[in-house]
Amino acid sequence: MLVRIDDADGVRTLTLNRPEALNAFNEALYDATTVALREADADPEVAVVVLTGTGRAFSAGNDLLEMQARVTDPDFQQGEYGFPGLIETLTALRKPLLLAINGVGVGIGATILGFADLVFMSATARLKTPFTSLGVAPEAASSYLLPRLIGRQNAAWMLLSSEWIDAPQALRMGLVWQVCEPDDLLGETQRHAAVLASRPVPSLIAVKQTMVDPTREEIAAAAAREYAQFEVLLGAAANADALAAFADRKSP
Numbered sequence: 001m002l003v004r005i006d007d008a009d010g011v012r013t014l015t016l017n018r019p020e021a022l023n024a025f026n027e028a029l030y031d032a033t034t035v036a037l038r039e040a041d042a043d044p045e046v047a048v049v050v051l052t053g054t055g056r057a058f059s060a061g062n063d064l065l066e067m068q069a070r071v072t073d074p075d076f077q078q079g080e081y082g083f084p085g086l087i088e089t090l091t092a093l094r095k096p097l098l099l100a101i102n103g104v105g106v107g108i109g110a111t112i113l114g115f116a117d118l119v120f121m122s123a124t125a126r127l128k129t130p131f132t133s134l135g136v137a138p139e140a141a142s143s144y145l146l147p148r149l150i151g152r153q154n155a156a157w158m159l160l161s162s163e164w165i166d167a168p169q170a171l172r173m174g175l176v177w178q179v180c181e182p183d184d185l186l187g188e189t190q191r192h193a194a195v196l197a198s199r200p201v202p203s204l205i206a207v208k209q210t211m212v213d214p215t216r217e218e219i220a221a222a223a224a225r226e227y228a229q230f231e232v233l234l235g236a237a238a239n240a241d242a243l244a245a246f247a248d249r250k251s252p
Contacts, residue, residue, distance in 0.1 A: 002032040004054070010047035010197030011190060012040045019055030025086075025108055026063040027079030034081040037089045047197035047204060049093070050189055051112075052100035058125065061107025064134075064246045067234075083108070084227075087140055090115040091219050094205045096196050100189040101125045101176065107139070110158075110165075114145030117208065119176040120189040126164045127175070133162035135238025137229035144222035148215075150174050 004015040014036050016023040023029070040049045053059055062083075069076050081089075090097075090112065099113060101121040110127040113119050129146075131138050138159050146155035150173040158165060167179045180188045196204060233239055 022057035022060035059109030
């Protein structure tokens, strides 16, 4: 099961479950996560959604071997929803979304924070948006959401440098709400989720709608700009070299 689903008192916990690949998103995981989020949003018994990862990573981002196949294999099969479907689902999500960042978060494993209502991060976790190191453009509307969340210069450093951001730095930036000891992370996240889940679901939805509705058109516009840039850069020299180097490192 690529996404584990656990329910307790109105809180649905979704756990990315591809630990052998550090929960990197391939087409199958994009589809499974999209379906799980949509089902949680539609379920009247679910008030709050928690997303975390199994193993030592939250998510290592896009599966780079699959990204290379997308560039080189004319028969590459896209998923039913894929990356765009996940972003559309996150943008439209009506119910509160809490993240428990249990380990490394790279690419979409970091940019997904822009869609969260509350983020809890393990003290040992790290985040990275590796777009310039891969020779590509930002994704997940991060070019809009990150400056809005953490300010222009913090976002510029994250998106331009491809450097790691540790938990204390993420907290100072306002990228996460709380930093927890690893053993306390999920419990602390679920404790706060339970507080929210004790409130009426229509009220939770109304509060989130009034906060998020003014940004939804801007998120879609930012994503469209990013897709256009990504299309130009995907498979270009810098990206091809980076993907080939990654594939060489992964070869037996």
